[in-house]
Every structure is written in structure tokens, then in C-alpha cells.
Amino acid sequence: MDKLLDLWLASGIYNLQGGQLIMLVVGLLLLYLAINKKFEPLLLVPIGFGGILANIPEAGLAFSAVENALHFAEPEIMANLASALGISSTDPHAISEAYHSSNASTHQAVVLAAQDGGYNNGMLYNFYNVAIASGAAPLIIFMGVGAMTDFGPLLANPKTLFLGAAAQFGIFATVLGAVGLTALGVMDFSIQDAAAIGIIGGADGPTAIYVASLLSPHLLGAIAVAAYSYMALVPLIQPPIMRALTTEAERKITMVQLRQVSKIEKILFPVVLLLLVAMLLPDAAPLLGMFCFGNLLRECGVVDRLSDTAQNALINIVTIFLGLSVGSKLSADKFLDLTTLGILVLGIVAFCIGTAMGVLMAKLMNKLEGGNSINPLIGSAGVSAVPMAARVSNKLGLEANPQNFLLMHAMGPNVAGVIGSAVAAGVMIKFVG
Amino acid sequence: MEESLISQGLSLMVFGMGFVFVFLTLLVGVTMLMSKLVVKFEPVAVVPPKKSRRNVAPAVAAKDDELVAVITAAVHKYRS
Numbered sequence: 329m330d331k332l333l334d335l336w337l338a339s340g341i342y343n344l345q346g347g348q349l350i351m352l353v354v355g356l357l358l359l360y361l362a363i364n365k366k367f368e369p370l371l372l373v374p375i376g377f378g379g380i381l382a383n384i385p386e387a388g389l390a391f392s393a394v395e396n397a398l399h400f401a402e403p404e405i406m407a408n409l410a411s412a413l414g415i416s417s418t419d420p421h422a423i424s425e426a427y428h429s430s431n432a433s434t435h436q437a438v439v440l441a442a443q444d445g446g447y448n449n450g451m452l453y454n455f456y457n458v459a460i461a462s463g464a465a466p467l468i469i470f471m472g473v474g475a476m477t478d479f480g481p482l483l484a485n486p487k488t489l490f491l492g493a494a495a496q497f498g499i500f501a502t503v504l505g506a507v508g509l510t511a512l513g514v515m516d517f518s519i520q521d522a523a524a525i526g527i528i529g530g531a532d533g534p535t536a537i538y539v540a541s542l543l544s545p546h547l548l549g550a551i552a553v554a555a556y557s558y559m560a561l562v563p564l565i566q567p568p569i570m571r572a573l574t575t576e577a578e579r580k581i582t583m584v585q586l587r588q589v590s591k592i593e594k595i596l597f598p599v600v601l602l603l604l605v606a607m608l609l610p611d612a613a614p615l616l617g618m619f620c621f622g623n624l625l626r627e628c629g630v631v632d633r634l635s636d637t638a639q640n641a642l643i644n645i646v647t648i649f650l651g652l653s654v655g656s657k658l659s660a661d662k663f664l665d666l667t668t669l670g671i672l673v674l675g676i677v678a679f680c681i682g683t684a685m686g687v688l689m690a691k692l693m694n695k696l697e698g699g700n701s702i703n704p705l706i707g708s709a710g711v712s713a714v715p716m717a718a719r720v721s722n723k724l725g726l727e728a729n730p731q732n733f734l735l736m737h738a739m740g741p742n743v744a745g746v747i748g749s750a751v752a753a754g755v756m757i758k759f760v761g
Numbered sequence: 762m763e764e765s766l767i768s769q770g771l772s773l774m775v776f777g778m779g780f781v782f783v784f785l786t787l788l789v790g791v792t793m794l795m796s797k798l799v800v801k802f803e804p805v806a807v808v809p810p811k812k813s814r815r816n817v818a819p820a821v822a823a824k825d826d827e828l829v830a831v832i833t834a835a836v837h838k839y840r841s
Binding site: 483487492496499504519590596601608609755756759 | 766767769770771772773774776777778780781782784785786787788789791792793795796799800803
């Protein structure tokens, strides 16, 4: 009978907390959206599943050894931890507080004491440390994205870089919005939090995760989920804004075919970009450095095996661990509060402003060039979201004029958006990191 | 405190946006310069396509004739 009682006391049903139940449902919802609605399935399947794993009661997959020890609170282990910290109280809350305010060497001692007691870091916690806290996974993904990117359309028409720049306005406007909400007392964001939330407007998953992991790791789960959800929603969010800001005549503008770009230009471009980053903004070097490296692998033509690995096998492996690690940040105590709602709202605002500014910039450029050479629809592709945003531009162009193929023209601003948001990320890290 | 947070946000916006534009403007300039230089110093790459075009052109023309014939036949059949 005692054994039966033990089994019951250790069961998930007995230990399930309300918050965990809600997060399990959120995880299932993400899985549903990914599988049934095809919302960025490559990321939302691992994220949703990771979220479910992180919220399994008693398993502690997303917690460190110390957090797990504190959760079970066995008296002799609590005493060991307290002595490692040099405090007399064996109350888990007191230990937790002392642990978080202790210095590095004491920190280490407490971790060892917890591990002596037989507690270990959860699997997802380890994944998070290796993949995200180290900064490795987003950067390796960025290398893969670089290896998949064709700069041809951008090189054929370098002026489209301005569209990629204009669309980054959404990022900075949202920072201001987050700070404003804090000043009004609605939310409580620091300037670092605000910067990390703004990056959602860059519509670039790896960049958002990288910046969030550096500036405000406690918001990472919500920021990553918001960034990837909105990227999936690009075909729904962008068209109304694009239609509202352009006239029928503007949407009908056909653009002249792009010139042929030579192989040497394609090889030189990543090197030129890297040198410019090195000279002007070393803080963007991790992101753009890996991006340029991946692109050089693709274009140089002598390391096809490496290029193939970077854009297929490696990016897939890393995506699995990145997704599960982001999922580990979906634990109830960190995700279920008003802040997450604020992030979701601010994120979509960032996205809309970015789209609008891109279109307006394209209209301005069109006016300056005589009014009949640049279709403003390609401006919205300046938010990254490669290649979805470019496809949306193409689709709206075809709606206005069935002979109007904007896809290649929109790819220019699209990859410019990737560079733009990486530069914006570098500026954020420089100023508030 | 709150005032300074807003001013921090404002300065981040002005400097950040300014920097993004300056950087990408420079990139536009450098890229155009690079393209010009590449086109200028790359006569080798221009020659081979000319040669190959000469060889390929008759074949393409022949194919076109064939294509026109096929299409004409198809149109006639469709109309009748």
C-alpha cells in the first residue's frame, strides 16, 4: 500500500500545477499550428514539443541541478547547499535567493553540492546552455542561411539595400513603444528587454534569438515564439498594409529585367560586406561574419561539400536543438504573465511598421526615379522573412497585373533585410548590451 | 528614471536607424564600385559567351523553326 501511495505521490497527475497544465496546452497548440496549419513547422514542431517536455511535472527537464534540488527540497541536501552558501536557513526560498546573489565561486560550490546530492541538470537545460547560451546555434543557422542566400538580385540592383534599411524602422519604433509602455506603468521592461523585443520586427528568427540570448534571456521563449509565429503569418499580415499604402497604378508598374551578375562579383560581395562590418561595426561581426562565411562557401565554387553541409545537414541538426532549447524557455513561471502578452502585441506592431516603412521607402524611390521604374510592392520584402515576404510581393504584383513578375526584384530587398536586421542587432548590442 | 528610459529609447532609435542607413548606404556605394571594377577588369569572362553563342545560335534557330511548325499545326488542329 505504501508503494502504491509513493507511486501516486510521484505521478504527474498528483504534481501537476495549473500553470504547467496551461503550458502543456500551449505546447499542443503550437504543435497543432505547425502540423495542421503549416506555420513554420521546421521550428514550431521542436519548440512546441520542447515546451511540452519542459512542463512535465517532477521531471525538471528545463531546470539546472540546483533548481531541481531546491524543488525536491530534501533536508540533508538543503543543509549542504546552505553550508556551501554560508547561510544558516535551510528554507529553499532563502537558499534560492542567496544562490542568485552569490559570486561565481560560491555559485560553483552550490552546483557541486547539488550534484553530490544526486541532482543533475535537466536535458533541455543542457541543450539550452550548449545551443543558445553559448550563442552557437543562432550563428550556425545564420551560416546556413548565408549558404542558401543568392545575392544576385541584390548585386544587380544595389539600391534595394535602402528598402532593407527602411524596414528596420519597425525595430526601433517598437523599442520606443516598449519603453513608452514602461513609462506609462503598463509593463516593466528595461532598455535591454525593449531592444530584444524590437528585434522581432526584423522578422529574422536567428537574429531575434541571438539578441534575446545576449540582452534579455528571461524573455527568450516569448520573443522566439512571437518571431516565428509572425514570420509564418507574413502572407496574412502584410497584404492589407501593402494595399492600403499603394495605388492600383503603382501596383501595376512592371520592372525591367535584372542584369546578369558575374561570378566574381558574387564571390567578392561577402568579402566586401565582411570588411565593411569589420571596419564599422564589430558588434555585428558574429552574425554577419557567419553569414558572409556561409555565402562565400556557396559562391566560391570550390567547397561544394561544405556549402551543401552548411545549408542542409548542419542547419537541420542545429534547428532541432535550437527549437528544443527555445521550448525549454516555455516553462509556466517564465511564460505565463502579462509580459508575454505585451511582447506578442509589440511584436506584431513592429512587423506592421517595418512593412509600412519598406513600402513607403519604395514609393519615395519610385518618385525620385521618375515614377515608373520601381514597384512599391517590393518594399515590404525589406523585412527579412526570406523568401516568404518576396513571395507576398510577387503575389500582389500578379494580382494587379498578370504579366508582372516581381519575385526576383523582391529578393533584393529581402536579403537586404537580413543584412539590415543583423546591422540593427549589432547596434542594439553595442548600445545597450 | 522613467524619463531617462524614454530618452535612452529615443537615442537608440535615432542612432540605430541612422547607423543602419549609413552602413547600408556605404554598402551600396562599395558594391557599385566593386561591380564597376569587376566589369572593367574582366574582359576574359565576356569572350567565351560570344564564342558559344555563335555555335549555339543555329541550333536554337532550328529548334525555333521546329517549335513554330509544331505550334502552327496544333493551332490548326484546334481551330478545325
